[in-house]
Amino acid sequence: MDIEQLATAIRAGQLRALAKGITLIESRKPEHIQAAGILLETLLPHTGASLRIGISGVPGAGKSTFIEAFGGNLTASGHKVAVLAVDPSSQLSGGSILGDKTRMEDLARDPNAFIRPSPAGESLGGVARKTRETMLLCEAAGYDIIIVETVGVGQSEITVASMVDFFLLLQLSGAGDELQGIKKGVMEIADAIVINKADGDNVARANIARQQYLNALHILRPRSNNWTVPVLTCSALNNDGIDAVWQMLCDYRDAMRASGEFDERRRQQARQWMWALLHDSLKELFINDKNVAAILPQVEQAVLDGITTPGAACRRLLERFRRM
Secondary structure (H helix, E strand, O other): OHHHHHHHHOOOOHHHHHHHHHHHHOOOOHHHHHHHHHHHHHHHHHOOOEEEEEEEEOOOOOOEEEEEEHHHHHHHOOOOOEEEEEEOOOOOOEOOOHHHHHHHHHHHHHHOOEEEEEEOOOOHHHHOHHHHHHHHHHHOOOOOOOEEEOOOOOOOOHHHHHHOOOEEEEEEOOOOHHHHHHHHHHHHHHOOEEOOOOOOHHHHHHHHHHHHHHHHOOOOOOOOOOOOOEEEOEEOOOOOOOOHHHHHHHHHHHHHHHHHHHHHHHHHHHHHHHHHHHHHHHHHHHHHHHHHHHHHHHHHHHOOOOOOOOOHHHHHHHHHHHOO
């Protein structure tokens, strides 16, 4: 594979080349991992110019409908939008639905939009392991708005928030009951809360929910001293309030850049990324070590049978690893 040629094609915005580059990045084959590393190093000077947005929300909040309406408005204004939608993978079969293109039909046909569904695999909280690298490829291909849609389960929101510039939490109206079930940690990482489906009979309920979320935010420590988390309402189905969401994002970007926090967050995210990759690499190195592999099944069985404690088993494996 000619990496230089692939990098040139990606920079030219060729969709086939971009898809090929992302597939290369997602591969776990040793030769592909090495080639992907070279590709990323080649393209790195041409990345970083986008606004990276993470979107999560409760099931049924209308994430796909919102992203299609939001993305369509942006492309109509001259932006190029990439949507990285992480699909949940079955822990039993490893299968994934990968249905995002069918849920965003109009955006999928838009020449200025790129939708990449990715199986979550074994990644923490359902966030694809290579989402960060995929963002860089999309930026190199000229996409100035990157949207990462999470499956909205467990730790996925925390993970997505650590790789984007802005984290948007999409919620439903009628928050009186749901508010009790919202995790404090998720509220604390949100840069904005948007209540979707504020249409028809739901308008009044959406306004009540907005006030309840505002009250809840007052008792939480703000994520940034340079930004007050807003709560907006919209109807993605009717394309109502979507422009206000984009204006709010622009205000955020301007405020954070003026304070220097925008660039500082990205610097810290790059460091966190390095450590996350290092942890993954060390785990693979450890498990594949011949000294560890020789006794690993025996040690695991001893833990299962209650013969030894997990802590003692861990120390034994580490001792074998140190002998390499």
